[in-house]
Amino acid sequence: MDFASILQYLISGLTVGATYGLTALGFTIIYNTTGIINFAQGEFVMLGGMFSVFFLNVTGLPLPLAVAAAVAATVAVGAFIERCTIRPVKHPTLIQLIIVTIGVSIVIRGLAMLVWGKDTFALPAFTGETPLRFLGATILPQNLWILGITLVLLAALKRFFAGTMFGRAMLACSHNKKAAYLSGIDVQRMVLFSFMLSAFIGSVGGAILAPITMASYDRGILLGLKGFAACILGGLGNPFGAAAGGLILGVLESFGAGFVSSAYKDAFAFLILLGLLFVRPSGLFGKSAATRA
Amino acid sequence: MKWSSFLVIALLGLMCAAPASASDDTIRIGAVFSATGPASFLGEPEKNTASMVEEQINAQGGLLGKKLEIVIYDDETDVNKCVLAVDKLLKKDRVVAVVGPTVSGNTLAVKDKFARAKVPLVSCAAAEKIVRPLDPWVFKTPQSDRHAVSRILKHAAAQGYKRIAALTVSNGFGQAGRAVLKELVPAAGMELVADEVYGPKDTDMTAQLTKIKGTAPDAIVCWGTNPGPAVIARNRVQLGLDTPLYMSHGVASKKFIELAGPSAEGILLPAGRLIVAGQVADDNPQKPVLLKYIADYEAAFQAPVSAFGGHGWDAVNLVVEAIRRGNSAEPADIRDNLEKITGFLGTGGVFNFSPEDHNGLDESAFEMVVIENGDWKIVK
Structure with a gap:
């Protein structure tokens, strides 16, 4: 096994891992505000890609505007979901809300299939498709976009949750809703905002991924699953852990395919995840469960 | 109230009367297609084609002086609905032959019913298991994987390739292709140097291609349906691999060229x-059969033809041909006469x-x- 191949596996893994990490970030935001695991997160990623293709091909917007419009449309969908499916639930328990998000994801997928059909669509790359060579391995300019935007989003989120009053107010909601309410935080607005923010992250991810992974109505299922696994791996509720968990999962899969067998690459990654959870149930970067009670 | 109940009774009466009154001057063929559901891109053109052929034959005076009726059911790509539809065709509609189902899984689930009912089935699904044993x-009318693999290996042998790498998708289609590749590549005197697999929803296959690159093959054979092969085409260009790449007949549609873009070239x-x-x-x-089918289909449905609609055309017309040649619409005679058909010019080949x-x-x-300049070109 030569060095160039190993480097190529690493680059492949980081690219795929960034897609998981971006989805995982979205899970984190809603979890941090509400304690809900939003199983429609993968659909936000799908919508980001499909709306981009739609605005580019059907309404003829230039690519940057199409992406911006796609993100705006998905954020609107996120807000709509919170207002129409999460907020109206009377005396909600967490498990009910989580099941609601599963239902929402099925509805969104079905609607996307009816509106856009079952075909796969390609989005052009942002800055050309000429691969860059680097120590014998190759990387697409789009991969750099993905890694770069993921890092920027991550840094911004970190700063938002730790450094701003608004972000802290959102965090407070997940720790104790009643206490947050009593200290003057508009809990409902925070929950609405968390859905919009995670739709934003998901759709940005979907749009920048679409040139490489392509877009189709059923893209969200697998991404949602892998993104959730990345969250668990990194520790639920920690944005840094979510992104790192995604990258680690991607790299594990890629090395699994390269060194063991491509037939078992998914199994390989999930086996390591299971093993880790036996040793550290709170994930790599998660706080232990006791402090959350 | 009175009127509506009268209407219901009248309608019920019509529904019961319709099958009984049709038996003497009509030849009834059954069809089950996946016109909706995940395989609708296969089943819908088949259904359209079957209705079109039915109209054409009746416009030309029908079959053996009788009217041809094709009873079409949609199985929604669901194996249970397919079983129910076939039962209905065999027991209630009393058809003389059945065409379809569209997908291999559904065909395999229902095929044993036909020997019991003594009615012939002409499937539009590809799996080799349908006719072997x-x-x-x-x-069945679609070409088999075995034929596609032999055609690829014949081309590869002519180029002097010895080392073949296989990259297959981990679903029914890919694994059937993988089995045939594993059997036929050594049989053709070549060596299978890599046997890699990817998931149907995977979005990056550079890891598999990097591994394949390490084995220095003369050619890569990829077996899958969209969108995986398009990703592989793009990844191959990204990695700068200039090893020749063969795809399966599963991507023989314009959609593949659209998805893979410039990476599809060559x-x-x-x-x-x-x-x-x-x-x-x-x-x-x-050639005349192909051009006529394309012209007819595009005029009737304002949509481009696909190979799948062609499988439906072949299936219906083979049954019609068997009835004409044997001058009989008895199920057992149709079966016997289907076996005697040679030199039949279909869209999928000469049967x-x-x-x-x-x-x-x-x-x-x-x-x-x-693939050259975004279009197909026959290799001489």
Whole structure:
């Protein structure tokens, strides 16, 4: 096994891992505000890609505007979901809300299939498709976009949750809703905002991924699953852990395919995840469960 | 109230009366297609084609002086609904032959019913298991994976390739192709140097291609349906791999070229003649059949033809041909006469059925095509 191949596996893994990490970030935001695991997160990623293709091909917007419009449309969908499916639930328990998000994801997928059909669509790359060579391995300019935007989003989120009053107010909601309410935080607005923010992250991810992974109505299922696994791996509720968990999962899969067998690459990654959870149930970067009670 | 109940009774009466009154002057063929559901891109053109052929035959005076009626059910790509539809066709509609189902899984689930009912089935699904081992009552029209693999290996042998790498998708289609590749590559005197797999929803195959690159093959054979192969085409260009890449007939549609973009250039694949009908040599006997089907279909449905609709055309017309040749619409006679059909010019190839071969095609049903300037080109 030569060095160039190993480097190529690493680059492949980081690219795929960034897609998981971006989805995982979205899970984190809603979890941090509400304690809900939003199983429609993968659909936000799908919508980001499909709306981009739609605005580019059907309404003829230039690519940057199409992406911006796609993100705006998905954020609107996120807000709509919170207002129409999460907020109206009377005396909600967490498990009910989580099941609601599963239902929402099925509805969104079905609607996307009816509106856009079952075909796969390609989005052009942002800055050309000429691969860059680097120590014998190759990387697409789009991969750099993905890694770069993921890092920027991550840094911004970190700063938002730790450094701003608004972000802290959102965090407070997940720790104790009643206490947050009593200290003057508009809990409902925070929950609405968390859905919009995670739709934003998901759709940005979907749009920048679409040139490489392509877009189709059923893209969200697998991404949602892998993104959730990345969250668990990194520790639920920690944005840094979510992104790192995604990258680690991607790299594990890629090395699994390269060194063991491509037939078992998914199994390989999930086996390591299971093993880790036996040793550290709170994930790599998660706080232990006791402090959350 | 009175009127509505009268209407209901009248309608019920009509529904009961319709099948009974039709038996003497009508020949009834059944059809089950996946017109909706995940396989609708296969089943819908088949359904359209069957209705179109029915109209054409009746416009030309019908069959043996009788009217042809094709009873079409949609199984929604659901195996349970397919079983119910077939039961209905065999027991209630009393059809003389059945065409379809669209997908292999559904066909395999229902095929045993036909020997019991003594009615012939002409399937539009591809899996080799449908006709091997042979069931006397079951036929199929699409070309088999075996024919596609032989066509690829014939081309590879002519180029002097010795080391072949396989990259297959982990679903039914890919694994069937993988099994045939594992059998036929050594049989052709070549070596299978890599056997890699990817998931149907995977979005990056650079890891598999990097591993394949390390084994230094002369050519790569990829077996899958969209969108995986398009990702592989793009990843291959990204990695700067110039090893020739063969695809399966599963991507022989314009969608593949659209998805893979410029990365599709130079990729080779075996394809039925329908998609390259205009380029087929003028002395090829299939050419008039292909051009007529394309013109008819596009005029009737304002949509481009696909190879799948062609499988439906072949299935219906083979049954009609068997009825005409034998001058009988008895199910057992249709079966016997289907086996005697040779030299039938279909869209998928020239069919030569025999008691041992219920697919009737060989590797000559495929043309080797290369993708050039975003279009197919037949390789001479």
